[in-house]
Amino acid sequence: AKSVEHLFWETYQQRGCIITGTGAEGTGGLKRITRLVKIRIVAEIFGVDHCLFSRMQFMHDGQTVERKQVPLRKLVWLKASEDEISAKMKVGCDEFYAESCQYTENWRMGCRKALEERLGLTMAWQTVHLAEDPDGYRYSTEDNVKSDGYPGLNTLYCIHEVTFRVRDPENAGVQVVGLPEGQEFATAEGDLNFN
Numbered sequence: 244a245k246s247v248e249h250l251f252w253e254t255y256q257q258r259g260c261i262i263t264g265t266g267a268e269g270t271g272g273l274k275r276i277t278r279l280v281k282i283r284i285v286a287e288i289f290g291v292d293h294c295l296f297s298r299m300q301f302m303h304d305g306q307t308v309e310r311k312q313v314p315l316r317k318l319v320w321l322k323a324s325e326d327e328i329s330a331k332m333k334v335g336c337d338e339f340y341a342e343s344c345q346y347t348e349n350w351r352m353g354c355r356k357a358l359e360e361r362l363g364l365t366m367a368w369q370t371v372h373l374a375e376d377p378d379g380y381r382y383s384t385e386d387n388v389k390s391d392g393y394p395g396l397n398t399l400y401c402i403h404e405v406t407f408r409v410r411d412p413e414n415a416g417v418q419v420v421g422l423p424e425g426q427e428f429a430t431a432e433g434d435l436n437f438n
Contacts, residue, residue: 245392250275259317261346275390276339278318278401280353283379286409286417288425295420298427316357318347340401342382350403362420372410372417379406 253259260277284295297312338344348356358364358373385400412423421427 244394250393250396253317257317258320261320273396275393275396275398276401277398278320278344278347278350278403279315280318280350280357280403280405281313281315282354282357283313283404283406284358284373284409284420285376285379285406286412286422286425288412288423293425314357314361316353316361318350318353320347321345339399340384340386342403344401350405353403354405354407364419368416368419369407372414373407374410376406376408379408380404 250262254262260275262273262275264273285292286295287293294313297310297314299307299309338346347353355366355369358369359366364373381404383402383404385398385402388398388400390396390398409417409420409422411417414422417423
């Protein structure tokens with residue numbers, strides 16, 4: 244489980260979620276609302292579609308977690324008054340469940356930033372080598388989920404799932420993501436230069 248300090252960091256520093264009260268005064272608990280993008284990067288290798296997955300995650304506390312996961316990123320909540328958000332939640336506002344939410348960054352920009360931050364793929368690289376699959380987009384919500392990271396805290400997840408296809412897996416520029424053979428590769432945080 245994550246600490247209260249980590250929840251504070253996620254909410255007020257990273258701005259990756261909001262915490263709000265639920266229900267009428269005194270009857271509800273707290274609810275965490277997070278909106279995220281999950282990104283599938285698909286490349287055809289020897290006539291078969293392959294999807295990029297992360298095998299290992301290095302946590303902020305030094306632990307490593309093995310998992311098979313597509314790149315993802317929490318959308319950043321824009322500066323809004325907590326009173327305004329709490330008031331909307333109390334009256335059952337559907338804005339937080341909607342595909343487009345004025346309180347967070349645009350999901351398409353979130354995708355681009357995720358690929359840049361997580362994989363070091365610049366916006367220019369993405370434009371040249373990736374094409375969004377119009378049939379590979381899906382939006383869904385998962386409400387009142389018992390959070391594994393924060394036991395006892397109900398969470399609303401609003402999830403944009405997006406698929407990008409590699410335009411030309413044989414292009415020399417896509418070697419940074421293990422193509423054309425589908426080899427493993429590593430990334431690091433910081434300023435990466437692929438030129």
